[in-house]
Amino acid sequence: NMDFFTSIPTHIDYVGQAKAEKLYRAIITLFSIVGFIWGYIVQQFSQSVYILGAGFILAAILTLPPWPMYRRNPLNWQNPRNPEEKSSG
Incomplete structure (x- = not known):
């Protein structure tokens, strides 16, 4: 059972x-602008809050999990040094 979670x-x-940060900022900015405009049109602040909340949920779903699109450029780590070798420095 735990193998699933560790994988x-x-x-x-x-x-x-x-x-992920650029996407998050774009979604929140877009939804806040649309929410403000829609709330102004219907004269309901709650509509602005609902739209901003929907944008926050969408941004969280798209940016918080480590989706494969965020793991395409892995770091190539150097091999560890042998601690028994003396450093020249």
Whole structure:
């Protein structure tokens, strides 16, 4: 049972982090502008809040999980040094 949970990837790379942040900002900005305009048209502040809340939920679904689109540029780590070798420095 625990093998399923340990097999789920839990990381994204740096390029993926930047992509997720840009997407999050774009969604929140778009939904806040649309929510403000719609709330102004219908004169209901609650409509603005609902639209912004929907944008927040959408942004969370699209950016919080480590989707494969955020893991396309993995870091190539260097091999560890042998601790028994003396460093030249």
